Amino acid sequence: xxxxxxxxxxxxxxLGTLAGCSGEESAQAEKTKDGKVVVDFWTFWGSETRxxxxxxxxxxxxxxxxxxxxxxxxxxxxxxxxxxxxxxxAGNPADVIIxxxxxxxxxxxxxxxxxxxxxMDDSFKDQFYPHLWETxxxxxxxxxxxxxxxxxxxxxxxxxxxxxxxxxxxPPATWAELEEYAEKLDIKDGSRYERVGFYPLWGSIGAxxxxxxxxxxxxxxxxxxxxxxxxxxxxxxxxxxxxxERLGEKNVQSFEAEFGSEQSNPFIAGKVAMWIxxxxxxxxxxxxxxxxxxxxAPIPAYEEGSGNWSDGGGFVAxxxxxxxxxxxxMKFIEYLTGPEAQKYWAMENYDNVANIEAAEAAVEELQxxxxxxxxxxxxxxxxxxxxxxxxxxxxYQSRINPHIDNVLLGKTTPEKALKEAEKDVEKxxxx
Amino acid sequence: xxxxxxxxxxxxxxxxxxxxxKKTAGKRLSRQTRENIFGYLFISPWxxxxxxxxxGPLLFSLFASFTDYNITSKMNFIGLDNFKxxxxxxxxxxxxLWNTLYYVLFSVPLTTAGAIFLSVLLNQKIKGMxxxxxxxxxxxxxxxxxxxxxxxxLLSPSTGLVNTFLGWFGIEGPAWLFDPEWTKPxxxxxxxxxxxxxxxxxxxxxxxxxxSMYEAAELDGAGAMQKFxxxxxxxxxxxxxxxxxTSTIGSFQIFQExxxxxxxxxxxxxxxxxxxxxxxxxxxxxxxxxxYASAMAWLLFIVVMILTVINMKLGxxxxxxxGGDNK
Numbered sequence: 001x002x003x004x005x006x007x008x009x010x011x012x013x014x015l016g017t018l019a020g021c022s023g024e025e026s027a028q029a030e031k032t033k034d035g036k037v038v039v040d041f042w043t044f045w046g047s048e049t050r051x052x053x054x055x056x057x058x059x060x061x062x063x064x065x066x067x068x069x070x071x072x073x074x075x076x077x078x079x080x081x082x083x084x085x086x087x088x089x090a091g092n093p094a095d096v097i098i099x100x101x102x103x104x105x106x107x108x109x110x111x112x113x114x115x116x117x118x119x120m121d122d123s124f125k126d127q128f129y130p131h132l133w134e135t136x137x138x139x140x141x142x143x144x145x146x147x148x149x150x151x152x153x154x155x156x157x158x159x160x161x162x163x164x165x166x167x168x169x170x171p172p173a174t175w176a177e178l179e180e181y182a183e184k185l186d187i188k189d190g191s192r193y194e195r196v197g198f199y200p201l202w203g204s205i206g207a208x209x210x211x212x213x214x215x216x217x218x219x220x221x222x223x224x225x226x227x228x229x230x231x232x233x234x235x236x237x238x239x240x241x242x243x244x245e246r247l248g249e250k251n252v253q254s255f256e257a258e259f260g261s262e263q264s265n266p267f268i269a270g271k272v273a274m275w276i277x278x279x280x281x282x283x284x285x286x287x288x289x290x291x292x293x294x295x296x297a298p299i300p301a302y303e304e305g306s307g308n309w310s311d312g313g314g315f316v317a318x319x320x321x322x323x324x325x326x327x328x329x330m331k332f333i334e335y336l337t338g339p340e341a342q343k344y345w346a347m348e349n350y351d352n353v354a355n356i357e358a359a360e361a362a363v364e365e366l367q368x369x370x371x372x373x374x375x376x377x378x379x380x381x382x383x384x385x386x387x388x389x390x391x392x393x394x395x396y397q398s399r400i401n402p403h404i405d406n407v408l409l410g411k412t413t414p415e416k417a418l419k420e421a422e423k424d425v426e427k428x429x430x431x
Numbered sequence: 432x433x434x435x436x437x438x439x440x441x442x443x444x445x446x447x448x449x450x451x452x453k454k455t456a457g458k459r460l461s462r463q464t465r466e467n468i469f470g471y472l473f474i475s476p477w478x479x480x481x482x483x484x485x486x487g488p489l490l491f492s493l494f495a496s497f498t499d500y501n502i503t504s505k506m507n508f509i510g511l512d513n514f515k516x517x518x519x520x521x522x523x524x525x526x527x528l529w530n531t532l533y534y535v536l537f538s539v540p541l542t543t544a545g546a547i548f549l550s551v552l553l554n555q556k557i558k559g560m561x562x563x564x565x566x567x568x569x570x571x572x573x574x575x576x577x578x579x580x581x582x583x584x585l586l587s588p589s590t591g592l593v594n595t596f597l598g599w600f601g602i603e604g605p606a607w608l609f610d611p612e613w614t615k616p617x618x619x620x621x622x623x624x625x626x627x628x629x630x631x632x633x634x635x636x637x638x639x640x641x642x643s644m645y646e647a648a649e650l651d652g653a654g655a656m657q658k659f660x661x662x663x664x665x666x667x668x669x670x671x672x673x674x675x676x677t678s679t680i681g682s683f684q685i686f687q688e689x690x691x692x693x694x695x696x697x698x699x700x701x702x703x704x705x706x707x708x709x710x711x712x713x714x715x716x717x718x719x720x721x722x723y724a725s726a727m728a729w730l731l732f733i734v735v736m737i738l739t740v741i742n743m744k745l746g747x748x749x750x751x752x753x754g755g756d757n758k
Binding site: 081082085088089106110111112253254256257258321394395398399401402405406409411424427428 | 501502503504520522523526587588589590591606609610611697698700701702713714716717718719720
């Protein structure tokens, strides 16, 4: 009797394990009941704000189709690309995925994405901002289609400007003016700051962007050449150190540690008078700023005429290598990056979209502050650069950043750090 | 002792076996074979899991470590190049190894001593002890990302509880996670807070130490310290050994803390929290250098293996097994 029970339990365990190994695989249907091809679309847009927007776009597309049916699969931000990688390696990937705009070439080189040149004509690319289209090209072939992007603007508190005797319609345009304004906007109580006018490393900007701006818009790597250890970049680092010295390390740290978002964002809370952030930061001001009186302007230039450079990022839609229905997938991508869907996306969450016509239509249709900020953000794209990761220097930032950290922590000089950084990146070079 | 137990057990099976025979007399496998089959059947879930999910990938990664495998498009044999690269080209390799060694070197002794200390305190016979035991064990059940976020707040330079507390004594606390000199101590502090798990192990073994030994020692005039060092410590040394061994291995694998508590999982200010596994992860999934990452994994395996063997050898000198002859 006992043995019988033991045997049954073992058998169940064994079967359970076997079933676990073989299950699921075939469950993914390739066609709907009415014969439409199913396109599996992976995104990381699961939030309350984004999910309904993307699902509306998908629904609109599905209703217009009698051959293709798009199925949305949401994967969390932390998982989506490792999962994609694994599924490409296993030969069973999604049909369309949203991926990072700055690493398309890297994925193309490693054969993780499909070449899309056969599915589009020459004029297709004209719909998109050229600086975005450049990022999807690898060896003269497109491997993705740009979806959205961002750009950085200077947000400033007009009430604080008035209080400090500054003209609220005349924001700082150069680094020198920025310093001058910032000092006037500071409010100090003894050695403690109640309000900081500006600090260049807060908000959505880092040392690298200032260095690029000082260097006439040249990043660390251009056309395979390194421009890390340049006099202009060194000067930018020294300038950044100057800010830290003026405010005091402790003040900077204690301010930084309290940074939060929404109501507790230091700009919205009135603790910092000028703040650089992406265009969509406006939605936080709108929703939590209680009719805050603010203005936006391009990031101040290194000197007059040297360019109000901004960094950008963004996402693309692409077809993972080995996807079963690239043609149908491309049909959906065309819609997703076309004027209609892109305008909807822009109107709903203020992202800069990749489609020029859609961006301009959104500017037309928006009203009030919505329009004011969005128009500025669209205009700012002219001076926005993307820095795609060069294939020869993957992961180069991880070699430069620690050196910059050490400069800002006062552990080394800008001169030494940049020399070392350039040496470290040289070592990284792939043949 | 031992042989007596086994006889009983055998006799038990014999009886069961005879009953079976009577019921189904005929062609049957020998008892030995049947027992073996059942044995394997019982461990089959593990065997299947091990062969399919562990051994295969393990061997594959060993092979990959000698190639330029990038997951999707290439896998060319490049000999020992990956290993050469660690020591000649990749500067972050050294940084990450150093960070990890630093962490292991401090975290293992500190958490072990902390757990023993705590368990001795919690082994006193006073009122309300159950409450304190629960209290100190609590952090051990709260684990993972939530705890890291909690600590990021506690360690906040100007408003965090830790620095506020230090401020009461006129001490100006460091910037913790923002200052490369203090990031690793900050992690150690966090680890010390959750020694409750180890404490539980020690507490259990402390309660197994026979009180007659303490009584005998007291009769001979031993003080509290002498009792602790000559009775308590040797008696719980197998558990200490087990704890040191497993926590050394675990500490080498530190990853989550750095991944969650640094901006974009980058390794913190000045790469001060770039631990070995984080660097490996970045290589594998950020730049798709899976071959190199596999080589790193195997190197870590070798390092940990050597340390474990040394630990085992040293263990024989100081670990006391009750009833055994220490071999």
